[in-house]
Amino acid sequence: MDIIILGAGGHGRVVLDIVRQARVDKPVGFLDNNPALHGRRIDGLPVLGGIESLPEVKSHGVRGVVIAIGDNGVRRSLGDTIEASDLELASAVHPSAQLASNASIGKGVVIAAGALVCAHCQIGDYAILNTGCIVDHESMIGTGVHICPGVRLAGHVVVESGAFVGIGATVVQNVRIGFEAIVGAGAVVTRDVEPMTTVVGVPARAVKDAPSAAEFASLLAASR
Ligand SMILES: CC(C)(COP(=O)(O)OP(=O)(O)OC[C@H]1O[C@@H](n2cnc3c(N)ncnc32)[C@H](O)[C@@H]1OP(=O)(O)O)[C@@H](O)C(=O)NCCC(=O)NCCS
Incomplete structure (x- = not known):
């Protein structure tokens, strides 16, 4: 087509x-x-x-x-x-991405080179699974989420709609990243992240005066 x-x-x-x-x-x-x-x-x-x-x-x-x-x-x-x-x-799915046969993949997704989606994961509509990210077993990625390059999500992680997980971040098992939350580059997330909150660091902690999702989008656009 x-x-x-x-x-x-x-x-x-x-x-x-x-x-x-x-x-x-x-x-x-x-x-x-x-x-x-x-x-x-x-x-x-x-x-x-x-x-x-x-x-x-x-x-x-x-x-x-x-x-x-x-x-x-x-x-x-x-x-x-x-x-x-x-x-x-x-959708655009790179041929080198590996998707488990029992994963469920939404509409209009972009799955980049080398991404791994493991058993029983659910990937929501309009999600981006960027280069080389790992989404481990039974994780749920919400609508319009961006999982950046090199992110590693352990099993049973939930990333709610509109959230952004920055490049190279790691999220341990059973953690929930809230609606429109932002996880900074390289963070290690060991506890749930509240909706519309920005966390950074190892272990990840909330940043004071963090940008809203809209402010963050314009920051990202300006840095391109
Ligand atoms: C988390 C993030 C959104 C914060 O952006 P911001 O609101 O402009 O924040 P600032 O640069 O003003 O930083 C606020 C504080 O957090 C710290 N900080 C910011 N990002 C950090 C990160 N990833 N890890 C650790 N600390 C970080 C800053 O050093 C600063 O600390 P200070 O107040 O002690 O000086 C941004 O730094 C980030 O990590 N973006 C992800 C980019 C990405 O993954 N791009 C890939 C696109 S495919």
């Missing part, structure tokens, strides 16, 4: 590579709301316009969409919009 990739930033480039390697769908272009990218090619694929151009590209034979936007809230809201349209919300 011909697909469009929403988001032509760094994550978009990763997703384009996954789609090309997977050889399931044919990427025909990006849409991105940054006007400076319009008309350019990113890794050989044209940026055809802003996200509002989606109905237009549909008339050119595009049938599916992969969302390549790092902001958990924006990704979830776009996913819901596409679900309500007659376009198909596609």
Whole structure:
């Protein structure tokens, strides 16, 4: 199926590579709301316009969409919009990712190179399981979660909707990461994390004056 990739930033480039390697769908272009990218090619694929151009590209034979936007809230809201349209919300799963046969995988997910999803895990819609992460047995990843590269989740971990687990973090067994919580890079999480709380360090502790999920999304966007 011909697909469009929403988001032509760094994550978009990763997703384009996954789609090309997977050889399931044919990427025909990006849409991105940054006007400076319009008309350019990113890794050989044209940026055809802003996200509002989606109905237009549909008339050119595009049938599916992969969302390549790092902001958990924006990704979830776009996913819901596409679900309500007659376009198909596609997933991008790298051929080197290993998914247990009894894992349940939601819609519109991105699973990058080398990710491991072990027995009986549940992965929610619009989740990103980034490069080389490990999601061990019976863990549950909520809607619109981002598990960053190199994260290790032990068994029976629950990551609630909209949470962000930063690069290289480790979460011990049976821990719950709350709704829209942020786990800092390299943290070792040994206890439950309250919703909308940022934790950092070893062992992970809450940061005072932590950014809200929306503030954090703009911090991440600014650092790209
Ligand atoms: C946790 C995080 C979100 C905090 O960002 P922030 O709100 O801008 O926080 P600040 O940089 O102001 O830091 C606040 C305090 O926490 C400390 N801190 C921040 N991140 C930390 C981390 N990962 N580990 C340990 N301490 C950390 C800072 O040193 C600072 O301490 P101080 O008050 O004693 O000086 C961010 O540092 C982080 O780890 N982001 C993850 C990035 C990532 O994984 N990117 C991959 C994308 S695929």
